[in-house]
Amino acid sequence: MNKSLVELNNCGVFRNEKWLVRGVSLKVSQGEIVTLIGPNGSGKSTTAKMSLDILKPDEGTNTIKKDIRISYVPQKISIDWSLPLRSIDFVNLVTKHKTSEINDALGITGIQHLINEDVRNLSGGEFQRLLMARAIAKEPHFLVLDEPVQGVDYSGEIALYKTIQEIVKKINCGILLISHNLHVVMSQTDYVICLNGHVCCSGIPSSVIKDQEYIKLFGSNIDPTLSLYKHNHDHHHLPDGSIDKVDKNK
């Protein structure tokens, strides 16, 4: 049975007399996290957009499985000042959900208390969590996350990545992730594609970090196997910042 949700086959995008990205092939299947890494301007977002069919490839083919639910967390999104929009309206933007579903989704990303807040009053990190909540609420088959944790505080970043993993397990969706956090990429994803205008190297994380192309781009001193500094939290925060007194970890 072919479980692949999205397939790019030797795709490229040609704009203003140059190739933004060329010769990209990738496949995202159910229950799998595929990550794109690469320097700025290497074509990560362009590749993501081809996988969503927002951009039609100028060469190669993009195939998206029919009748699947897709969620997209774009890299940049700005809400016009003239739009009165609460968090709940934003979650309902593309698909209408039950209030309980919205509460759940906002709860997962830790901003349940902001459900009736005007979107423009949210901080950058809170807005990022809202984008994520909206994407989760749809229970997508295919989820594209373009730098989903930018502007999120450090502990929140780890928590959100954990959430992403949990979502994959829970709803068994396929994820295409663009991330700069190499530690997370290498420790938590199934397949890594390293882009720089073309595919430099790709494979499972443990093989990619040994690839010469990868070392050229990111240097050899980043050893993802070095565990990141673990801040041993002995308590748990509630979404509003106060300390949760009934902490099971204690």
Added chain:
Amino acid sequence: MFDDFIIRAFAAGIGLALITGPLGCFIIWRRLSYFGDTIAHSALLGVVIAYAMNFNLIIAVFAVSCFVALSLLFLQKRTNLPDDALLGLLAHSVLAIGLVLLGILSFIRVDLMGLLFGDILSVNITDVLFVWVGGSIVLIVLILIWRPLFAATVNLELAKAEGLNADLANAIFTILIASVIAISIKIVGILLITGLLIIPAAASRNLSSTPIQMAIISSVIGLVSVVLGLQTSMIWNSPTGPTILAIALGVFILTLIPLKKLLISKKKIELLN
């Protein structure tokens, strides 16, 4: 009952205000106020064609408006010019063509003032029917395309990525604006229609916290402006279209008063005492 020109005026004005409310909100959200102006300017060409060929005014204006709107979509794809430059190009060139034709076809007598500022007191029963039937169609279509149109307004790529037909919704929305401008020519005129689209919506923005609220309140403010404007213009014998807009502006100024803040601070003072 529709024999009375005042009743016809009220019927036409109220019908128009109900449609311009939600459409005006989208025009503000999408920063399209200049687009409304462009379509309205090009309406003159439609008027000249209607008079020259002895054709229904509203349909002729609608056809020209659609043509201009489609030309804009075409130019956006073909050139690298920013939207406001393209709109300026279209607005004034089509206006110029209309004026040239008007000069050549010297047998046409167009009431320019009526065209620019409208004359709601002269609408006939056909015009009223056009407003209500056309307006109902516009409203129903707008409700049908609300979700994709609104999602595309918030973020085009997100709407497209998640399977909404954003391009189609945008194109339909353009046609809706063209229809409303065609319908409104006789009522408020080409110079003032953008005002009727924008001022009630702008006032409504100050009062609402959700998009649907803003669309509904905008219609209500438009309706109040039309009713008060018509009455005021009869008392003072002032031109009706401009009076309606002046009233709308008055409502806008009223909405600037921060009622909520005043109420809250009063409560605070009471609490302190």
